[in-house]
Amino acid sequence: MKATITIEYCPKCNWMLRAAYMAQELLSTFSDDIYGVTLQPSETAGKYSIRIDEVVVFDRKEQGRFPEIKELKQLIRDVVCPEKNLGHSDKNVT
Numbered sequence: 100m101k102a103t104i105t106i107e108y109c110p111k112c113n114w115m116l117r118a119a120y121m122a123q124e125l126l127s128t129f130s131d132d133i134y135g136v137t138l139q140p141s142e143t144a145g146k147y148s149i150r151i152d153e154v155v156v157f158d159r160k161e162q163g164r165f166p167e168i169k170e171l172k173q174l175i176r177d178v179v180c181p182e183k184n185l186g187h188s189d190k191n192v193t
Contacts, residue, residue, distance in 0.1 A: 102132075103134045103152060104136045104150065104175065105138075105139055106122055106139065106148075107140075109141050109144055110140045112145060115138070117165065122136040125175060132179050132180045133175075145159075146160070151179065
């Protein structure tokens with residue numbers, strides 16, 4: 100069964116546009132690998148977290164920042180399809 104990604108955002112902080120942008124990027128990158136992306140307005144002020152099913156993969160308050168889209172794609176890929184090559188968004192090999 101394919102995973103569902105949920106982006107929970109604070110509507111009072113006007114973070115819906117950021118959440119929609121990230122959802123669009125994830126859908127275009129993982130269209131064959133995920134069931135979908137859900138945008139969920141939070142009842143908690145300042146909340147911005149991203150879950151795969153019920154597992155939190157990024158939380159703004161814990162990290163003290165928002166994720167970069169490249170970083171977010173890598174986090175999602177590592178869970179839903181670790182073998183997927185992200186091209187220019189992939190990790191730098193040193």
